[in-house]
Amino acid sequence: MFNILDLSLKLNGFPLEKAKAYLRSIIAIPEDKFEDFINQKRREIVAYHLSNNLFYKNLAKNKSADFSLENWNDLPVLTKTDFQQSLSERLSSDFNTKNVYINRTSGSSGDPFIFAKDKFCHALVWSSIYYRFGWYGLDLNKAYQARFYGYPLEFLNKYKVKLKDFFSNRYRLPIFDLSDEALKKFVEIFKSKKFHYINGYTSSIVMMAKYLEKENIVLKAICPTLKICIVTSEMLFEEDKALLEKQLGVPVVNEYGASELDIIAFQNKEGEWIVNAENLFVEILDDQNNPLPFGEEGNIVITALYNKAHPFIRYKIGDMGILEKKASKKIILKKLTGRTNDFAFLPSGKKAPGMTFYSITKTVMEEDGNLKEFIITQKEKNRFEIEYVSEKPLSNERIFYFEKKLTDYLEEGLTFTFIRKEKLERSKSGKLKQFKSLVSAP
Numbered sequence: 015m016f017n018i019l020d021l022s023l024k025l026n027g028f029p030l031e032k033a034k035a036y037l038r039s040i041i042a043i044p045e046d047k048f049e050d051f052i053n054q055k056r057r058e059i060v061a062y063h064l065s066n067n068l069f070y071k072n073l074a075k076n077k078s079a080d081f082s083l084e085n086w087n088d089l090p091v092l093t094k095t096d097f098q099q100s101l102s103e104r105l106s107s108d109f110n111t112k113n114v115y116i117n118r119t120s121g122s123s124g125d126p127f128i129f130a131k132d133k134f135c136h137a138l139v140w141s142s143i144y145y146r147f148g149w150y151g152l153d154l155n156k157a158y159q160a161r162f163y164g165y166p167l168e169f170l171n172k173y174k175v176k177l178k179d180f181f182s183n184r185y186r187l188p189i190f191d192l193s194d195e196a197l198k199k200f201v202e203i204f205k206s207k208k209f210h211y212i213n214g215y216t217s218s219i220v221m222m223a224k225y226l227e228k229e230n231i232v233l234k235a236i237c238p239t240l241k242i243c244i245v246t247s248e249m250l251f252e253e254d255k256a257l258l259e260k261q262l263g264v265p266v267v268n269e270y271g272a273s274e275l276d277i278i279a280f281q282n283k284e285g286e287w288i289v290n291a292e293n294l295f296v297e298i299l300d301d302q303n304n305p306l307p308f309g310e311e312g313n314i315v316i317t318a319l320y321n322k323a324h325p326f327i328r329y330k331i332g333d334m335g336i337l338e339k340k341a342s343k344k345i346i347l348k349k350l351t352g353r354t355n356d357f358a359f360l361p362s363g364k365k366a367p368g369m370t371f372y373s374i375t376k377t378v379m380e381e382d383g384n385l386k387e388f389i390i391t392q393k394e395k396n397r398f399e400i401e402y403v404s405e406k407p408l409s410n411e412r413i414f415y416f417e418k419k420l421t422d423y424l425e426e427g428l429t430f431t432f433i434r435k436e437k438l439e440r441s442k443s444g445k446l447k448q449f450k451s452l453v454s455a456p
Contacts, residue, residue, distance in 0.1 A: 017155040022181035023140060028115070033137035037145060040292045048291075049342040053083055055319040056295055060089065063325040067106040069099075070325040091303045091315060091328045094119070097127040101324075105130060109323040119274055129274040132323035139276045142293055146280040150242050150267065152211055158239075159184035160204070162214025162222070164440065185209070189218040190440060192387075197225040204237040211241055212262070216248035217387065217446040219258060224386060226261040234263030244269050248446065249350070270350060272331055275318055279347040287347040289337070293319055296345065297328070298337050308339045311351060359453045361395045362425050375400070378419050384408070387438050392451040401433045408432055 023030045043051050063070040064079040071077075073090050097104065102111060115136040118128050131139070144154055161184045179186050185207060187200055200222060212219060226233060234240045243262050246269040258266045268287065271277040276294055279287040289296050295317040298306045306312045314333045318326040336349040358366040375390060388402035398420075402408070408416070417430050440446050 018180075019155050019182055023137065028133050028137040028140070030137045030140060033134060033141040034144065037138060037141040037292060041145075043343075045341055045343055052291065052295060052319070052342075056086070056317060057081055057083055059317065059319050059322070060327060062322055063106065063327060066108060066322075067104075067325055069104045070327065073325075087303075087305060089328050091299065091330050092326070093330050094127060094332065097129065101128045101130060104324055106323055106325075114323045117273055119272075129326075130324045131321050135318070135321040135323065138293055138320055142277050142290060146269075146277055146290075147244075149280075149282060150211075150265075152242070154183065157183065157210035157241075158208060160207075160209040160212045160214075161186045162189050162212065162218040163187075164189060184213075187214075189215065192218060192221045192437065194225060197222055201226075201229075201231065201233075201236065204233055204240075207237070208239040209237055210239055212243040212264075213246065215446070216245040216250050216254070217448070219243065219245055219262075220254045221387060223254075223258045223261040227257065232261060232263040240264050242267060246271060249448070270347065272316075275316055275326060275329075275331070278314075278316065278331075279350075287350075289345040289347055291343060291345050295319060296337065296347075298335065299330070308337050309348075311336045311349070358392050358398075358424070358449075358451055359395060360425055361427060364425060366424055374419065374423055375416075378416050387446065389438055389447065390449045392453050395453055396427055397429050397431070399431045399433065401435050401438060403435055403438060407434050 020030060040051070060081045061079045064074060064077055064081060073092065073096065075090075077085075077088070101116065105111070105114065109130070109132060111130075114130040114132055116128060116130050147154060147157075159182070161179065163186055175186070185203070187203065240262070242264050243258060243266045245258075245266060250266075250268050255266050255268075268281045269277060270279040270287065277290050278294060278296065279289045282288050297315045297317075298308075298310065298312040299315050300306055300312050303313075303315075311334060313330050314335050315328050315330050316326065317328055334351045335347055336351070338346045338348040340346060360366060375388065384404045384406060386403040386405070388400055391399045391401070393399050413430075413432055420430065421428060438446060
């Protein structure tokens with residue numbers, strides 16, 4: 015089969031073969047030399063931006079380009095709000111908007127911004143994707159992807175996405191309508207096309223699996239070429255993973271990444287979330303930006319080791335997690351605990367993790383098999399709104415039971431409003447943010 019993805023990247027000026035060879039050379043570095051290699055890359059990328067990027071030099075308060083790792087913790091920790099200015103003002107002196115890869119973050123977590131990667135860096139990102147998908151026997155030039163993602167609504171942008179999908183060997187299943195009628199059409203598409211893998215947002219694929227369960231369909235039985243499902247961008251709970259594997263009939267792999275960076279962590283066949291230590295340096299910091307040891311929960315902070323066009327150095331991505339070190343070349347994301355702004359701040363002063371809150375809600379509301387999807391919004395410290403999609407409205411008895419469980423978990427004096435909807439509002443990218451708080455941290 016014609017290597018259409020390779021060709022499209024090369025035609026757009028991305029040095030894919032050079033990047034693949036470089037990644038192979040990193041992977042081949044012996045364990046006892048790997049940490050020194052990564053430290054050297056950390057020094058190099060900081061020195062480069064201190065010498066060539068005025069935006070970063072100002073953020074770093076004009077630190078010397080003769081940089082030592084002993085001063086690593088003196089470097090600023092960047093957040094998305096630091097990038098809320100024109101891209102041209104953030105690019106390094108060797109680059110302009112004509113010779114870089116440009117994209118935009120989804121904005122699903124707030125503070126969207128435009129970012130850039132130099133062409134070698136972007137080719138290295140694709141090399142990383144090729145490598146990790148290859149763990150499961152997927153050749154991206156030959157494997158046909160069923161893609162559960164959003165579509166731009168504007169005609170020109172939609173056409174560009176369709177063209178990009180063609181060159182990336184994938185078929186997009188638009189996820190803004192996940193009604194039974196739409197999901198029935200998805201099933202017919204799976205019957206007619208030889209998909210090799212599924213990739214997309216967790217919540218949308220879970221909705222598909224619930225429909226398959228109701229209709230007593232195993233997807234692999236109607237699409238025998240299907241090998242694997244790779245979910246991304248949203249939390250994957252164990253019960254949802256079990257449902258997916260049962261109804262899709264294939265293994266489910268969890269990917270954690272960010273469009274402005276790379277794949278951050280990718281599950282291996284043993285179920286371990288392996289950090290992309292070849293291209294990224296990942297730290298865990300506390301709320302005062304002090305480094306935390308392996309095994310402790312904190313803010314995930316990432317340095318892109320090869321992006322010379324735009325500085326992502328000690329970039330606080332907005333997620334919280336726990337790292338475990340098994341070897342210099344094997345750092346594991348032991349746990350991804352949710353976004354830093356996903357907490358409920360209660361009248362008593364208690365701070366409740368949103369994803370745990372979500373998990374309890376999910377367990378209670380799915381006991382009768384009625385619920386399809388829901389979003390929880392904290393409107394005020396003592397008031398929560400729960401929008402849900404279901405086969406039938408929740409009974410007063412179920413609502414009372416639900417409120418009692420949440421009150422037991424949280425505290426007395428809270429009110430809950432339940433709103434049944436035909437479908438839930440997703441972000442422009444198609445992500446479903448399952449919990450959000452409109453209450454500012456005290």
